[in-house]
Amino acid sequence: MNSPAQASPRDATPAMSALGPDHADRRLRRRYAAERRFRALGLAAILFSGAMLCFLLFDMAANGINGFKRAELTVEMDFTTGVLQVDPAQLEGPESEGLLEGAGLKDMVSLAAVRTAGEIAGAELADTAWREVGRKIAADPGMLNRKVALSVPVSDDLAAAVRGDGDPVLRKEAARLAAEGKLHRAWDWGFLARGDATSPQEVGIWGALKGSILTMLVTLALAFPIGVLSAVYLEEYAPRNRWTDMIEVSINNLAAVPSIIFGLLGLAVFLWLFPNWRSAPLIGGMTLALMTMPVIVISGRNAIKAVPPSIRDAALGIGASRIQVVFHHVLPLALPGILTGTIIGMARALGETAPLLMIGMRAFVASPPDGLTSPSSVLPVQIFLWSDEIDRGFVERTSAAIIVLLLFLLAMNSLAIYLRNRFENRW
């Protein structure tokens, strides 16, 4: 920066006299050209990454949108015949499902399907179809006195046929039913409310999403306070000596350790201490907290270091104690930087798969976790598991799960950025 600026006038003065004003002009033009080239290159880089991002998002959305849908058959149900003998008053309770099964609802739904769609396609209802009908009856008991048309999920094979895959006989049937308007793909809002399942028609993301949320809460609750306190202690209190140097080097190294090592640590230590909590969000969160902590410590230390010493002097000078200096002045000023580091650490933790595989979070868990200690999956592991499935129906579901993961990430980051701006605007 300095040397060319000093060199150019010295070069230019004799050159001007020897080579005339043309020479200086040429130099100037070259400099402007270099400037323009650099700007164009920068713009090209931005456009390239923007295009890549658009491609990714478009591809994901195009595939993933169908992941939020499933194939459903419209079935005509006639309850007026009085075949289904149940007391509407009893449908409120938790036993309603058993009650309806006992009354023969399952067979009734199967029969109705065959009547609507014929022998071949009618046999291809999802196993859970009658349960969904049961839930609809429980929600609206008045249905029992009417003829109604209900949409029920079909089996994986028929769903594949709707996409144009699989058995040719079923494909023909599916085409016929679709033309008649009886078979269609409908928004499957249950996807956001159900847990994992073996059939792509019946899977849901809520189990993994809830697992991820719980895991992240544990990670944040552990890594943020411990990380910030460590950063404050190391910057504001710790003496500079060999020990603190060693701690600093260790923390920097820790931030670079491959995540699977943390998984092994979690397996060896946390699961040894709490063997009953295998696959639990609590253990997952603890493992990820180990990984996130160094990132928070490093960014926290940098943010604290960036607070001007004059602010500390000012506070000390009017008689603030060390802890008042830290909590009234240094931390509020450093908080935006600390939050940035936390976002980066948490985003990395959210997308982490390897360490969670080590502590058993890859198990098939059908029901969403009830709490921090019940077995659970998390979004990235769920995506990994679904992408491994043979059934083609999982391809779209995987894309949908990726969209959910990205949206969750986006929500988390937006919250953090909102908080950061709030703290920055406090004065």
Added chain:
Amino acid sequence: MTTYHELDPVEAKISARDVSVFYGEKQALDSVSIDIATQYVTAFIGPSGCGKSTFLRTLNRMNDTIASARFEGEIKLDGEDIYRSGMDVVQLRARVGMVFQKPNPFPKSIYENVAYGPRIHGLAAGRSELDAIVERSLKRAGLWEEVKDRLSDSGTALSGGQQQRLCIARAIAVDPEVILMDEPCSALDPIATAKIEELISELKGNYAIVIVTHSMQQAARVSQRTAFFHLGKMVEYGKTSDIFTTPREERTKDYITGRYG
């Protein structure tokens, strides 16, 4: 080795005896002894690195924040040794306020800047009392008229001179007995400097004021006592008029006539 001019006997607010300060191996201050009274503004002058700021910072123990600093000697505030073990540094700094070289208001509102000290020391019982302290302090610092309508604006949005007066208001809000000023005008333009000097003259008598300055004109204008420091030693101490007109030491004479510094 210090040359003391004859002075009227007055009660010393601060009395320092044989104060030496070391930064690691390096000795920054060599047995400085001085009495500072409330009635006068005391100026410390001398070339850069002569130890005048170091000595100033020993008076409210701000050197404690530097890990390598080591103190020898004795400093008494109202007869009480401020370096004795068990001395509460926080209380000391509330009694001995400090204004720094660069204006350093907190990045908070003007009101919060002034209210912070009284708040942490519990000087105000309620909101109205705190309001009164803030108003009184800003008035004393000559800033009230300029900021009374925008107390909630950020302190950092003020001009440099206003920021420095805000820092003075912040210092006097905790009702100190001594105010230490470390080159308070070195970052300010001449008009802002004039305002600060005027303020110092107004505050004189209520507080023992010690000012470190690079400007000999400033020392001559605002102070009644001057100490000349050189290479970690206090060379000469006396009435400002005596130091500037009839210095007894060759080094003092050379410095105030601009031969070095």
